[in-house]
Amino acid sequence: MGKEKPKIAFYWCASCGGCDESFLDLAEDILDLVEKIDIVFWPVALDYKRKDLEALPDQSILMTMINGSLRTSEQEEMALLLRRKSKILIAYGTCAHLGGIPSLANQFEREKILEYLYKSAPSVVNKENVLPKIQYDEKGHKVTLPEFRNVVRSLDQVVDVDYYLPGCSPPPKLLKKAFSLLLSQELPSKGSVLAPDIALCYECPRIESKPKDLSIAEFKRLHHTQPAPEKCFLAQGIACIGPATRGGCEARCIQGNMPCTGCFGPTSRVRDQGAKILSALASSVKAKSEEDIDRALSGIPDPVGSFYRYGLAKSLLRVKRIESNNSVESKNNGVEK
Amino acid sequence: MDDLKEEIRIGVYVCHCGTNIAGIIDVKEVSRTAAGLPGVVISRDYKYMCSYPGQAIIQEDIKEYKLTRLIVAACSPLMHEETFRNAAAKGGLNPFSFQMVNIREHGAWVNDDKEAVTMKANDLIRAAVYRIVCHKPFQRTRVDIQPSVLVVGGGIAGIQAALTIANAGKKVFLVEREPTIGGHMAKFDKTFPTLDCAACILTPKMTSVKAHPNITLWAYSEVRKVEGFVGNYKVQVGRKPRYIHEDLCVGCLKCIDSCVYEKPQFPKEFDLGLSKRKPVYIPFPQAVPQIPVIDPETCNKIKFGKCKQLCMEACNERKAIDFDQKEKIEEIEVGAIIIATGFKIFDPKRLPCYGYGIYQNIYTSIEVERLLNASGPTGGKVVLQNGKKPETVGIIHCVGSRDVLNTNSWCSRVCCLYSLKLAHLLKEHTEAKIYNFYIDIRAPGKNMEEFYNRVSKEGIHFIRGRAASVTLDDSDENMSGVVIQAEDTLIGKTLKVPVDMVVLSVGMEPQPDAKEVGRMFSIPCAENSFFLEQHPKLAPVSTMTEGIFLAGCCQGPKDIPDTVAQAGAAASEALSLIDNGYKELEPYTAYIEEDECAGCKTCIPLCPYSAISLHEEKKKAIIQETLCRGCGVCVSACPSGSIKQKLFEDREIFCEINGVLERQ
Ligand SMILES: Cc1cc2nc3c(=O)[nH]c(=O)nc-3n(C[C@H](O)[C@H](O)[C@H](O)COP(=O)(O)OP(=O)(O)OC[C@H]3O[C@@H](n4cnc5c(N)ncnc54)[C@H](O)[C@@H]3O)c2cc1C
Ligand code: SF4
């Protein structure tokens, strides 16, 4: 190989674009990086086609970072292709790591989603009731679209993943650290999440103000209250997911006077982040009577959205159970057992 | 993973339990299926695994097949987990390399579909096989046991328990809420069925309590805080201010005589308000300790800050009186606790149909006990409000008992018998005509039926039927008499019986603060709020919390003989615990990996045994292992999964779940 620089690829699936942009958060450090690597594929920035990628020898890319969750057949194909071409595959950002916000759609059946988006949403005019189709014949011309799958998945529910960089989006400090780690020869053990394995409270500047006994009487919704700038959010009755969330973000949201919403996902010891924060918060509620419990609950009108905001795809809940026989995923889509 | 290096060789044993299990579960099939599971090297079924030969098979197999794990599918682990752990240990295995599968209570006894329950047994065994692979060896640790006992409540139950333990040479702390010990019994005149004088049999015991070198008596005191665990309870007792120093007072009672109130003016609690006392008083002449109390609500000095304080003068150089006295907290450590907080008498105002508090001459049974008592408000004379002796008395049984709709569902057990006792004593004192209105006469127990026969021969009238109401007798020109209306169910007629005096045989209820007391000691109440025993037959004085025992009516209504017997039992349970000197702790405690804990403090207030605290420098939670009882609350609450529990690690539980679900 000699002086050849290591090849790196970036790709996006179902994502907001924030992850791609986060590379720019490296600021001038990006110049150093580009010195050391050779970016072979990055659809958001470079004009390089799929067939070029296909033409590369297998395993010729040192490292590919894929962001976004996976919903369409095209995203699956790209993930499989990039896996084949790369030595190291990294799930970059919350959506690839855990399914992310898009996976909240797993609460609804595919048909209902399409029905709403193409027919009943108030902003839609669709008199002919056209729904997307995989194939369409227009005077002998075949037009194809990727298939919209039944569920949203995280990257590792489709292909084998080596490492994860958590965050919505991952902070530059962790990205830089990951690059230097992976470009060196000291690879961490496979499956590692490249962030500290301790919950956010540990690095939260407000931890001192968190009392030993929270005794939460009611949960306040953010838009109903003016959070105090220095006091632990939970001590103010505002649901903060920090205690159940991996640290490493340097409490960015909290510094901006917003509670943690859990984007780094759980620590390695937790199977289901939502269930964990739920049981922790339930244990911290003061309620003694049914009415007290109802009052506390009324502050959390959307429990799935509050506790599983980023991780529904990877949680134990995963997806709304659908009773009809053909709607649960077919095997070859690589659904986790 | 490190434990995978170890070779896993599992033995599975399926018990028939005679026909209890084998009668419905196909044990041969279950054993065959188990033999095919990963890691299983030997699988057998046997008639009684817990028998001596059953255990011997296990021990031989451990050697012969070099077993490293043992699974027995049999009854509930509550019955035989210990048996098989011992068998494992005798065979040379770590006792915690064993897992019990309950196919009797969870299988055979609750199913009648043979095929389905056999499948279920297979599933449960598969779960155990998958889980046991993760088991690690553990050692039990030992903790010392404090050789002392706290008794809460100084009624006859608490007194009896305290004396029994003290006589065995162990230290006892007896905490009583009222200014004197004695409880309800101290108020009675005579006791059924023998009619011996209550004071004559009780007061000697009360004085022995005070005099006993091994008993520390804290009357007028209450438990404020309980921490710790079996063998090592740390208890804070609040000694309420009597405004008289117990150690300086000699019990001369001169303060009472000299009080600025020459005449007693305030309702006396001990006589249920039927007599009066001064602001400084003793509840009754034989009170123990013989030390007066000053009631801050009625004392001029304390209430208004102004008084000549003649009591102080009378106390003179002894200087026992101290108006600035405050509650004093005593901290003690004890190995065991006996709860003997007794009962509360039903308040008949809840049943206005009986006219209590509305008409004259309507009394509760306990008030009549005081009226009959020579040291009571009337010196033992039973007279009506007008000073005359009653000529007719109606005794209404079951007031606040056996009445599912309006009051309490239970039978208070003693009311029939004390009603007979009161009928007898009232007849003796007044020669009145006496009517007992009863639903059934319940007189079980030694000499009780004989007592009933004796009283019924004394010319007492018995009317079978729950009294419906007590109303004013308008035919009585003084308007002081009342009429009891009841249906005599034996002749099917409604009767109206005019009487001068009514006695309401009120039932027993749990103490109003039973729930809070229960919470403080971590002992649950039954549905009716009396404290719940661990097992109604086999552990009648134990509670769900190890080292805490029950005695007397706090566990349910009972008479004095039963109370004393139960107090003896509670004392001997406590003694057998503390006399051992140490206790072995189960290893399934929770633990925290320091590096992993984020110091979020979620767990700290949750531990029911106060085992978790925050390390002030490291800012991380720490669990004191000897205090942890392995309830698992903190484990499930820890939001970052940093608290784990031995033998209940996530991995073990997930393996178990996978095992259950993996039916072919
Ligand atoms: C009217 C009547 C007549 C009866 N006559 C007879 C009879 O003739 N013969 C017979 O065998 N039985 C009789 N009984 C039954 C008898 O009263 C009981 O069996 C006996 O009193 C039960 O004793 P105990 O110690 O459990 O409860 P109690 O006598 O109620 O004593 C409990 C003690 O605990 C104290 N205490 C309560 N809570 C606390 C606390 N939190 N902290 C500290 N101290 C506390 C109370 O002040 C009290 O001193 C009669 C009952 C009644 C109601
Ligand atoms: S709960 Fe949230 S605000 Fe409170 S200390 Fe933890 S991360 Fe900070």
Ligand code: SF4
């Ligand atoms: S498991 Fe946790 S909460 Fe339960 S006793 Fe142990 S330390 Fe306390």
